[in-house]
Structures are given as structure tokens and as C-alpha cells.
Amino acid sequence: MSNERIALIDVNNFYVSCERVFDPKLVGRPVVVLSNNDGCVVARSQEAKDLGITTGAPFFQVKQFMRSHGMVARSSNYELYGDMSARVMEVLSRFGTWQEVYSIDESFLGVQGTPDQLGELATRIRATVGRSVGVPVCVGVAPTKTLAKFANHVAKHNAHLNGVCSMDSMDPDLIERIQSRVPVTDLWGVGGKTGTKLAGMGISTIADLKCADVTEIRKKFSVVLQRTVLELNGTPCIAHHEERADKQQIMYSRSFSSPVTTLDAMQEVMSIYAQRGASRLMGDGLWATLLTVTAGTSRFASGEASFPSVTLKLPRPTQDPILLTRLASAAMRDIMRPGASYVRGGVVLSGLQPDPGQEAFGIFEDEVSEKHVGDVLGAVKAKFGDKAIGLGSGGLAVEPKWSMKREYSSPKFTTEWAELPVVRA
Numbered sequence: 001m002s003n004e005r006i007a008l009i010d011v012n013n014f015y016v017s018c019e020r021v022f023d024p025k026l027v028g029r030p031v032v033v034l035s036n037n038d039g040c041v042v043a044r045s046q047e048a049k050d051l052g053i054t055t056g057a058p059f060f061q062v063k064q065f066m067r068s069h070g071m072v073a074r075s076s077n078y079e080l081y082g083d084m085s086a087r088v089m090e091v092l093s094r095f096g097t098w099q100e101v102y103s104i105d106e107s108f109l110g111v112q113g114t115p116d117q118l119g120e121l122a123t124r125i126r127a128t129v130g131r132s133v134g135v136p137v138c139v140g141v142a143p144t145k146t147l148a149k150f151a152n153h154v155a156k157h158n159a160h161l162n163g164v165c166s167m168d169s170m171d172p173d174l175i176e177r178i179q180s181r182v183p184v185t186d187l188w189g190v191g192g193k194t195g196t197k198l199a200g201m202g203i204s205t206i207a208d209l210k211c212a213d214v215t216e217i218r219k220k221f222s223v224v225l226q227r228t229v230l231e232l233n234g235t236p237c238i239a240h241h242e243e244r245a246d247k248q249q250i251m252y253s254r255s256f257s258s259p260v261t262t263l264d265a266m267q268e269v270m271s272i273y274a275q276r277g278a279s280r281l282m283g284d285g286l287w288a289t290l291l292t293v294t295a296g297t298s299r300f301a302s303g304e305a306s307f308p309s310v311t312l313k314l315p316r317p318t319q320d321p322i323l324l325t326r327l328a329s330a331a332m333r334d335i336m337r338p339g340a341s342y343v344r345g346g347v348v349l350s351g352l353q354p355d356p357g358q359e360a361f362g363i364f365e366d367e368v369s370e371k372h373v374g375d376v377l378g379a380v381k382a383k384f385g386d387k388a389i390g391l392g393s394g395g396l397a398v399e400p401k402w403s404m405k406r407e408y409s410s411p412k413f414t415t416e417w418a419e420l421p422v423v424r425a
Helices: 014-023 046-050 064-068 078-092 117-130 145-154 173-177 192-199 208-209 214-220 223-232 263-284 322-331 364-383
Strands: 006-013 031-032 041-044 073-075 100-102 106-112 137-142 165-166 249-260 290-297 309-318 342-350
Touching: 006 117, 006 145, 014 031, 014 041, 014 073, 014 078, 041 137, 073 173, 073 223, 078 106, 078 117, 106 117, 117 137, 117 165, 145 223, 145 309, 165 249, 173 208, 192 223, 208 223, 214 223, 249 263, 249 290, 263 290, 263 322, 263 342, 309 322, 322 342
Parallel strands: 031 073, 137 165
Antiparallel strands: 006 106, 006 137, 031 041, 100 106, 249 342, 290 309, 290 342
């Protein structure tokens, strides 16, 4: 038997766990994290789940739990979650022969060892992430990705395993009993519609699917589900990707807390979004060749709908915030509909490429100077944060009235100098 295995590491209740790292008083309390503009619940602690709060529940409907059960609400703190994810993935990268970051809170790792060594490694991974980053994880280890996902599910739902499940250390009869109790829809890649169709064939549990005829499964479903059956039986069919696919675009898009109705306000939106997009370009070491600006009215509002959008070919590959801001602001001038109430807007940077080398700026001195100013802006933002400096409204500390509502937001503890946590002894 090969000693090469796959580990799936998943952060428990990721958004909530990030909040708890910097506010330990939240531990043991029901906590929910809200969507854009604090509209609905997008993440829940186990305590909130136990109260019956569901993902997607409108916030106004669950506010009662703040009074009756001491529930705490947090607005989505994307800056914090993104940074904490990067820290988790960096720690995990130390343990594998390869790594595939699957989502913001999940990663596959290639691992090797005997059954005892794999169990010890999984325990060490969990302890190291907890000590270095402060968030709890579960680790599942198995011969295939599908089984690693299943092992992680077992670890998460059996407290006595202490967050670790290595299938090589489990009794095969026990594995079979567990798989015979877990619904097939709890399996990675099997959705509700597929589950309904499988139920019509008498396949309702993971164990049922494992015993299914692979040829029949491919005939009635797809090669994807056929691979799932093979993986359940220990045959690796889903390749790993050590490198992420090249990023195709950078999007900065948000809903507004109050409608934007004037050209001046929309140009303010595009100015700020373009600068934040430029910061992301610089952070990723990429240059854009296309710029798209979009806006939209509510689909439920009365009156004529308006969804203006335009894509511009940039005069050169760039990450220059001055050029991007100027073009994004000007682009909305001719496509906004007078009197419309826009509730969202966005800037998309695409046609991305790595450093194009020495750019030909032409003979105009102001173009060269503009590039130098853009470099200075980028350097200051990289060192002191996006709000440290900016062009026009992008340099103001006070958020515009239309900014996304985040009434319950925690500080950006790890990405803004002014919001670093303070420790007193």
C-alpha cells in the first residue's frame, strides 16, 4: 500500500473563528456574520446553529436572539478574513509535499507516512495552526480527495476524535458503518438534484454510492460522479493543482448603503473602486490591459431598470491608480441614465499580465510624472494600508454616505495600522 495520502484541512466556522481570535469573549456565545449591508446571515457559530438560525436568514428576523440569547452579530470583515486565510495557508504549506488551496478556509495537502505517522502529522497540523494563527481546524487524511473530504466530515462531527480523522487508522468495518449512515448529499460534489435522482435508484447513503456500478453511474449522470464512485473505493481520479490558475481578473464591486443618483457621486464611487483595484494589482504584481465599469439599479425597484457597463482598452498595461481612476470616473459620464437610483457599482480589471518590463511612456513629461506619482501612492498604500493616501475621495478617512453598511464590523486588526489590537498588561 502506498504511503502517499491526501489531507484536507478545513477551518471550523471560519468567519466566526477569525472574529473570536481577537475577541475571546465571543467564545461559547452564538455569533453570526452578516452579508453586504448587514442584510442576512452568511456564517454562524455552532451555538447559533443550535438556536436554529439558518444561513441566508434575514438579519431583522434573528435580531431577537441578540436579546434573548446574547447573540452577537458581526458585519463581514473581508479584509480580516482574507489576511487570516493567507496566514493559515502559509502555515499549512510547511507540512505537505504539495498544496492546493481549495477555498478561503480549505486546503488539500499531499502527505506521506505510515498510518501512525499520518495520525501524528494530522494532530501536529491542527496544533500548529491553532498556536500560530489561533483558529481551530479539522484534518481528514485518506487515499483520495473525496475520501479526505469524508474523513474531515467525520472529524468535524465526532468530538472524541479531537478534530482529526486518518482513515488508515480506522477499522474498515467502522468506516462502512459510518458511510451507511451518512446521506449521499453530504458527500463532496453531490448536490440536492443529484441526490434526488440517486434516491430514485435506491442510492441514499455514501455506502450505497460506493457500491454502485460505475458504468451505470456514468451512463445516467456524468464522468464527474463516476470519478466520485471510484474515489470512494480508493482510486485517485481527481488531480491536484499545486499552482492556482492564473488570475483572469480583479473585481471590486459593492452594494451601496444608500442609492447613488448623481454623476458626481457615481464618479466618486468609481474613483475609490479604481484605486482599490489598483492596490490589488500592485499586491499581486499584475498589470491590467482592460478596464470595465458597471452599475445597476435594484431589480425590485419601480421604474425603468438601468445596468450601464462599458469596457475600455487601456493605452498600455498598467497598475497606475491615477490613470485607472481618471478613466473609470470618466467612463460613467455617458452611460448613466439621469434620475436612476443605482444600488451597486463595480470596477473590473482584466487582461492581466505579469510585469511588462520597461514601459514606453512617450515623450510627454506629464505622463512620466504621473507614473512616478502613481508609484508613490502604491508604495504608501502597500506600507500603511489603503486608507493612508488616495486621490480625491479615495484619500479621505471618512467613508462616503453610499459606502456599504457595516454597522457591526470589527476592526481590521491585521491590515490597518490604526486598527491594530492593543495589548495592556
